[in-house]
Amino acid sequence: DQQVKQNSPSLSVQEGRISILNCDYTNSMFDYFLWYKKYPAEGPTFLISISSIKDKNEDGRFTVFLNKSAKHLSLHIVPSQPGDSAVYFCAASGSARQLTFGSGTQLTVLP
Amino acid sequence: ETGVTQTPRHLVMGMTNKKSLKCEQHLGHNAMYWYKQSAKKPLELMFVYSLEERVENNSVPSRFSPECPNSSHLFLHLHTLQPEDSALYLCASSLQGSETQYFGPGTRLLVL
Numbered sequence: 001d002q003q004v005k006q007n008s009p010s011l012s013v014q015e016g017r018i019s020i021l022n023c024d025y026t027n028s029m030f031d032y033f034l035w036y037k038k039y040p041a042e043g044p045t046f047l048i049s050i051s052s053i054k055d056k057n058e059d060g061r062f063t064v065f066l067n068k069s070a071k072h073l074s075l076h077i078v079p080s081q082p083g084d085s086a087v088y089f090c091a092a093s094g095s096a097r098q099l100t101f102g103s104g105t106q107l108t109v110l111p
Numbered sequence: 112e113t114g115v116t117q118t119p120r121h122l123v124m125g126m127t128n129k130k131s132l133k134c135e136q137h138l139g140h141n142a143m144y145w146y147k148q149s150a151k152k153p154l155e156l157m158f159v160y161s162l163e164e165r166v167e168n169n170s171v172p173s174r175f176s177p178e179c180p181n182s183s184h185l186f187l188h189l190h191t192l193q194p195e196d197s198a199l200y201l202c203a204s205s206l207q208g209s210e211t212q213y214f215g216p217g218t219r220l221l222v223l
Contacts, residue, residue, distance in 0.1 A: 002153065009151075032210045043115070043201055043214030044154075089154070093210040098167065101154040 006102035023090030115215035134202030
C-alpha cells in the first residue's frame with residue numbers, strides 16, 4: 001500500500017497562472033516532506049521542503065503548504081512558466097531519514 | 112565534474128550477462144542510495160549505504176549486488192537479470208542524517 005500518494009498523474013496550466021500539485025500521505029510518523037522536479041533524461045532535482053513543525057515554506061515562486069491533520073501537502077507555483085513543465089514528485093521522511101516517494105504528477109505549462 | 116554522475120546512461124543486456132552500474136558523487140556526502148523507477152510507479156529504495164556500510168536492503172533480489180568502496184563511489188552489480196528488471200536506476204547521495212538527497216541522471220536499463 002502506497003504511503004505517499006499523488007492522485008493526479010497530470011496537470012495542465014496556462015502560463016502565468018498558478019499551478020497546484022497535491023500529495024497525500026498515510027503514515028503519521030512522517031515529519032519531513034520534500035518536492036522534487038524531474039525533466040526527461042535527468043534525475044530528480046530537489047525543489048523545496050518543509051518540516052512538520054511548519055505549515056508553510058516559501059522559496060521564490062514555489063510555496064509548499066502542509067496540513068498535518070489532513071495528512072496533505074501541496075506545492076504552489078506562481079506564476080507558472082513553460083520551463084516548469086516537468087514531473088513533480090512528493091517525498092516524505094520519518095525517523096529513519098529515508099525517503100518514500102509518490103508516483104509523480106506531470107505538469108505541463110502551456111504558453 | 113560536479114554533483115552526482117552515473118555511468119552508463121543506457122544499458123541493454125541479456126538475461127545471462129553480468130554488468131555493473133557506477134555512481135560517483137562530488138558533493139562531499141557520506142550516504143549513498145540506489146533507487147529503481149519503473150514506468151508510472153514511485154521511486155523504490157533498493158539500498159542505502161551510510162559511512163560506507165550498508166544500512167538498508169529493501170528485500171531486493173540477490174541478482175542485484177551493491178558495492179560501496181568509499182564514500183564517493185557506489186556500484187550496482189547485475190547478473191542473471193529478468194525482463195521485469197528493466198527500469199531507470201537512480202543513484203543519490205546525502206549527508207548522513209539529512210533528508211535532502213541529490214540524484215544522478217540515472218541509467219536506463221533494458222533486459223532482453
